[in-house]
Amino acid sequence: MKIILKETIESLGTVGDEVNVAKGYARNYLIPKKMAIVATPKTARILDQQRAQVQQQLVKEQTRAEKLGEEIRGAVCTIAGKVSEGDRLYGSVSTRDVAEQLKTQGFDIDKKMVMLSEPIKALGSYIVPIRLHSEITPEITVNVVAEQETP
Numbered sequence: 001m002k003i004i005l006k007e008t009i010e011s012l013g014t015v016g017d018e019v020n021v022a023k024g025y026a027r028n029y030l031i032p033k034k035m036a037i038v039a040t041p042k043t044a045r046i047l048d049q050q051r052a053q054v055q056q057q058l059v060k061e062q063t064r065a066e067k068l069g070e071e072i073r074g075a076v077c078t079i080a081g082k083v084s085e086g087d088r089l090y091g092s093v094s095t096r097d098v099a100e101q102l103k104t105q106g107f108d109i110d111k112k113m114v115m116l117s118e119p120i121k122a123l124g125s126y127i128v129p130i131r132l133h134s135e136i137t138p139e140i141t142v143n144v145v146a147e148q149e150t151p
Protein backbone atom coordinates (compact mmCIF):
# COMPACT_ATOMS: atom_id res chain seq x y z
CA MET A 1 0.00 0.00 0.00
CA LYS A 2 1.41 3.39 -0.95
CA ILE A 3 1.31 6.05 1.73
CA ILE A 4 2.71 9.55 2.23
CA LEU A 5 4.44 10.15 5.55
CA LYS A 6 3.25 13.06 7.68
CA GLU A 7 6.02 12.46 10.26
CA THR A 8 9.57 11.27 10.05
CA ILE A 9 9.72 7.57 10.89
CA GLU A 10 13.26 6.28 11.22
CA SER A 11 12.66 2.89 9.60
CA LEU A 12 10.57 4.30 6.71
CA GLY A 13 11.57 7.83 5.73
CA THR A 14 11.11 11.52 6.29
CA VAL A 15 8.11 13.82 6.12
CA GLY A 16 6.60 13.91 2.63
CA ASP A 17 8.15 10.67 1.38
CA GLU A 18 5.91 8.30 -0.54
CA VAL A 19 6.63 4.77 0.64
CA ASN A 20 5.19 1.32 0.16
CA VAL A 21 4.22 -0.55 3.36
CA ALA A 22 2.09 -3.53 4.31
CA LYS A 23 -1.65 -2.82 4.29
CA GLY A 24 -2.09 -3.84 7.91
CA TYR A 25 0.75 -1.60 9.10
CA ALA A 26 -0.75 1.35 7.27
CA ARG A 27 -4.40 0.76 8.22
CA ASN A 28 -3.89 -0.33 11.80
CA TYR A 29 -1.00 1.86 12.91
CA LEU A 30 0.22 4.67 10.65
CA ILE A 31 -3.07 6.11 9.44
CA PRO A 32 -5.00 5.98 12.78
CA LYS A 33 -2.06 7.68 14.55
CA LYS A 34 -2.06 10.35 11.80
CA MET A 35 1.55 9.55 10.91
CA ALA A 36 0.66 8.94 7.26
CA ILE A 37 -2.07 9.31 4.65
CA VAL A 38 -3.01 7.11 1.73
CA ALA A 39 -1.19 8.16 -1.44
CA THR A 40 -3.63 9.29 -4.13
CA PRO A 41 -3.17 11.87 -6.89
CA LYS A 42 -5.24 14.35 -4.84
CA THR A 43 -3.18 13.91 -1.65
CA ALA A 44 0.03 14.13 -3.69
CA ARG A 45 -1.07 17.51 -5.11
CA ILE A 46 -2.00 18.80 -1.67
CA LEU A 47 1.33 17.64 -0.30
CA ASP A 48 3.21 19.37 -3.13
CA GLN A 49 1.50 22.61 -2.15
CA GLN A 50 2.47 22.10 1.50
CA ARG A 51 6.07 21.02 0.76
CA ALA A 52 7.47 24.52 1.47
CA GLN A 53 5.86 24.53 4.90
CA VAL A 54 7.20 21.04 5.58
CA GLN A 55 10.73 22.11 4.59
CA GLN A 56 10.54 25.12 6.92
CA GLN A 57 9.39 22.85 9.73
CA LEU A 58 12.29 20.44 9.09
CA VAL A 59 14.82 23.29 9.15
CA LYS A 60 13.28 24.61 12.37
CA GLU A 61 13.45 21.15 13.99
CA GLN A 62 17.07 20.70 12.94
CA THR A 63 18.03 24.13 14.28
CA ARG A 64 16.34 23.36 17.60
CA ALA A 65 18.10 19.98 17.76
CA GLU A 66 21.49 21.59 17.02
CA LYS A 67 20.97 24.12 19.81
CA LEU A 68 19.90 21.42 22.29
CA GLY A 69 22.82 19.26 21.14
CA GLU A 70 25.31 21.99 22.01
CA GLU A 71 23.72 22.43 25.44
CA ILE A 72 23.56 18.73 26.26
CA ARG A 73 26.95 17.69 24.85
CA GLY A 74 29.19 16.66 27.72
CA ALA A 75 26.43 16.63 30.32
CA VAL A 76 26.93 14.30 33.26
CA CYS A 77 24.12 12.28 34.85
CA THR A 78 24.62 10.52 38.15
CA ILE A 79 22.19 7.71 38.87
CA ALA A 80 22.21 5.90 42.21
CA GLY A 81 21.05 2.31 42.52
CA LYS A 82 20.94 -0.47 45.06
CA VAL A 83 23.88 -2.84 44.70
CA SER A 84 24.66 -6.36 45.80
CA GLU A 85 27.98 -7.99 46.57
CA GLY A 86 30.40 -7.50 43.69
CA ASP A 87 29.03 -4.07 42.73
CA ARG A 88 26.20 -5.43 40.57
CA LEU A 89 22.95 -3.52 40.48
CA TYR A 90 19.79 -5.23 41.72
CA GLY A 91 17.90 -3.80 38.79
CA SER A 92 19.33 -1.95 35.84
CA VAL A 93 19.61 1.58 34.53
CA SER A 94 17.35 1.95 31.50
CA THR A 95 16.68 4.65 28.92
CA ARG A 96 13.80 5.90 31.06
CA ASP A 97 16.12 6.45 34.05
CA VAL A 98 18.58 8.44 31.93
CA ALA A 99 15.76 10.53 30.36
CA GLU A 100 14.26 11.31 33.79
CA GLN A 101 17.66 12.38 35.13
CA LEU A 102 18.16 14.66 32.11
CA LYS A 103 14.71 16.18 32.69
CA THR A 104 15.68 17.06 36.26
CA GLN A 105 18.65 18.91 34.76
CA GLY A 106 16.32 20.91 32.50
CA PHE A 107 16.70 19.04 29.20
CA ASP A 108 13.55 18.01 27.32
CA ILE A 109 14.56 14.49 26.32
CA ASP A 110 12.25 11.56 25.58
CA LYS A 111 13.33 8.03 26.49
CA LYS A 112 13.22 7.07 22.80
CA MET A 113 16.07 9.50 22.16
CA VAL A 114 18.44 7.75 24.59
CA MET A 115 20.44 5.21 22.59
CA LEU A 116 21.46 2.53 25.11
CA SER A 117 22.42 -0.69 23.35
CA GLU A 118 21.46 -2.62 26.49
CA PRO A 119 20.47 -1.67 30.05
CA ILE A 120 23.35 -0.81 32.40
CA LYS A 121 23.73 -3.50 35.08
CA ALA A 122 26.99 -2.55 36.83
CA LEU A 123 28.50 0.45 38.57
CA GLY A 124 30.76 2.71 36.54
CA SER A 125 30.90 5.49 34.01
CA TYR A 126 29.29 5.08 30.59
CA ILE A 127 29.17 7.18 27.42
CA VAL A 128 25.60 7.30 26.12
CA PRO A 129 24.55 8.85 22.78
CA ILE A 130 21.35 10.90 22.63
CA ARG A 131 19.70 11.03 19.18
CA LEU A 132 18.08 14.45 18.87
CA HIS A 133 17.80 14.41 15.08
CA SER A 134 18.85 11.99 12.36
CA GLU A 135 22.22 13.77 12.01
CA ILE A 136 22.62 15.14 15.56
CA THR A 137 23.72 12.65 18.23
CA PRO A 138 25.64 14.24 21.12
CA GLU A 139 27.11 12.04 23.84
CA ILE A 140 26.65 12.36 27.58
CA THR A 141 28.33 10.65 30.51
CA VAL A 142 26.22 8.50 32.83
CA ASN A 143 27.78 7.68 36.20
CA VAL A 144 26.14 4.79 38.01
CA VAL A 145 26.93 4.86 41.74
CA ALA A 146 25.89 2.86 44.78
CA GLU A 147 22.90 4.20 46.67
CA GLN A 148 23.90 5.44 50.12
CA GLU A 149 22.02 3.69 52.91
CA THR A 150 20.75 5.88 55.70
CA PRO A 151 20.41 4.34 59.18
